[in-house]
Amino acid sequence: MKVTEISVSNWRNLERQKVPLGDKLNIFCGDNAQGKTNLVESVYLCCIGKSPRTDRDKELIRWGKERAYVRVRYTCRFGEGEIAVTLNAGAKKQISVNSVAISRMGELMGYLNCIYFSPEEIRIISESPAERRRFMDVDLCQTDKNYYYSLSRFNKALAQRNNVLKQARTVEEAKETVFVWDEQLAEEGARIIMKRRNFCDKLKNYAAETHSALTEGKERLELDYVTHIKGEGFSELAGNYKNALETNLDKDFNLRYTSAGCQRDDVALKISGIDIRTFGSQGQLRTAALSLKLAELKIFKNLIGEYPILILDDVLSELDAERQRRLLNFDDELQILLTAATDVPQELAGDDCKYFTIRNGVCTPR
Numbered sequence: 001m002k003v004t005e006i007s008v009s010n011w012r013n014l015e016r017q018k019v020p021l022g023d024k025l026n027i028f029c030g031d032n033a034q035g036k037t038n039l040v041e042s043v044y045l046c047c048i049g050k051s052p053r054t055d056r057d058k059e060l061i062r063w064g065k066e067r068a069y070v071r072v073r074y075t076c077r078f079g080e081g082e083i084a085v086t087l088n089a090g091a092k093k094q095i096s097v098n099s100v101a102i103s104r105m106g107e108l109m110g111y112l113n114c115i116y117f118s119p120e121e122i123r124i125i126s127e128s129p130a131e132r133r134r135f136m137d138v139d140l141c142q143t144d145k146n147y148y149y150s151l152s153r154f155n156k157a158l159a160q161r162n163n164v165l166k167q168a169r170t171v172e173e174a175k176e177t178v179f180v181w182d183e184q185l186a187e188e189g190a191r192i193i194m195k196r197r198n199f200c201d202k203l204k205n206y207a208a209e210t211h212s213a214l215t216e217g218k219e220r221l222e223l224d225y226v227t228h229i230k231g232e233g234f235s236e237l238a239g240n241y242k243n244a245l246e247t248n249l250d251k252d253f254n255l256r257y258t259s260a261g262c263q264r265d266d267v268a269l270k271i272s273g274i275d276i277r278t279f280g281s282q283g284q285l286r287t288a289a290l291s292l293k294l295a296e297l298k299i300f301k302n303l304i305g306e307y308p309i310l311i312l313d314d315v316l317s318e319l320d321a322e323r324q325r326r327l328l329n330f331d332d333e334l335q336i337l338l339t340a341a342t343d344v345p346q347e348l349a350g351d352d353c354k355y356f357t358i359r360n361g362v363c364t365p366r
């Protein structure tokens, strides 16, 4: 799939911009704080329904304005499409797909897909499990609406259960109410674990393959989904999940939050047998992050039959020349939106690329 045009108004520091894109590599150059990330962030919004940088929609609206508007036109295997988002300072955002308003965020999933790679994404590897769960969740939601719905129901139930734990005066009082949420957490949690595990199994193979190519066979990248809930199939997992919640109730009551479950799960990443979070050098972390991103591209291609949009936000300078070349030449079919503070040389970018300059919120083709 390819984005053909981005239009925004009162979106962050971009007042009113309409940017037609090229099919392949699109390079947005400009100094810091000019609006490069802001521009590509609008595409992410149309794919996922929110920003990769904040959960507060209000931050996305140009300061002093009441409303922002983003519209992305694209082509995909089914033809042409258009996603529009209106953000309102005082009300919920409105999203429409091909001019039809959607009522639930889940309905947005799957129309336009993207993979976002920024220096912060290297956190996926080196930082908290929450980052690695988010990484899986973003991809799974985009490729599986039911996953999105499971995850929303799960998060709501978890918040409710935690609320009960905060408000109950005795553990007996908590017990009387949590069982309603336990049931739902166990079922949705089991579904989430199965899907994440399946995703990791696929990712594992692709990531190992890419990592081996990127390191000329010197390093072996391994990854596995890690959960404390035992079991394989749905009923076994859901049963054990429920038991774990029940067993931990006393502890949870003291902690005032839910300690067991897939909100604590993780992805273990190893290079040639060693946990990269503890032993990886900066260079290794970057290469492993790149391997994961390229593996994600392959998963999408395999699942939906075409590549998602690849957004490379300020990440090129983090990589050495050989890895830059591999990334930009990954596949001719792939559309890339790339932001950079320094010029990307033509010999690296190739002939089919389109250059833009971004200055003070204004994007001009070069």
Ligand SMILES: Nc1ncnc2c1ncn2[C@@H]1O[C@H](COP(=O)(O)OP(=O)(O)O)[C@@H](O)[C@H]1O
Pocket: 011, 012, 013, 014, 030, 031, 032, 033, 034, 035, 036, 037, 038, 039, 058, 059, 060, 061, 062, 063, 339
């Ligand atoms: N809601 C907003 N309204 C106006 N300006 C904003 C808003 N949010 C961020 N900015 C401005 O946008 C600029 C950062 O843009 P960004 O796209 O992150 O820069 P870069 O070109 O370095 O990627 C900053 O100058 C910031 O003050």
Ligand SMILES: [Mg+2]
Pocket: 036, 037, 038, 313, 314, 339
């Ligand atoms: Mg930026």
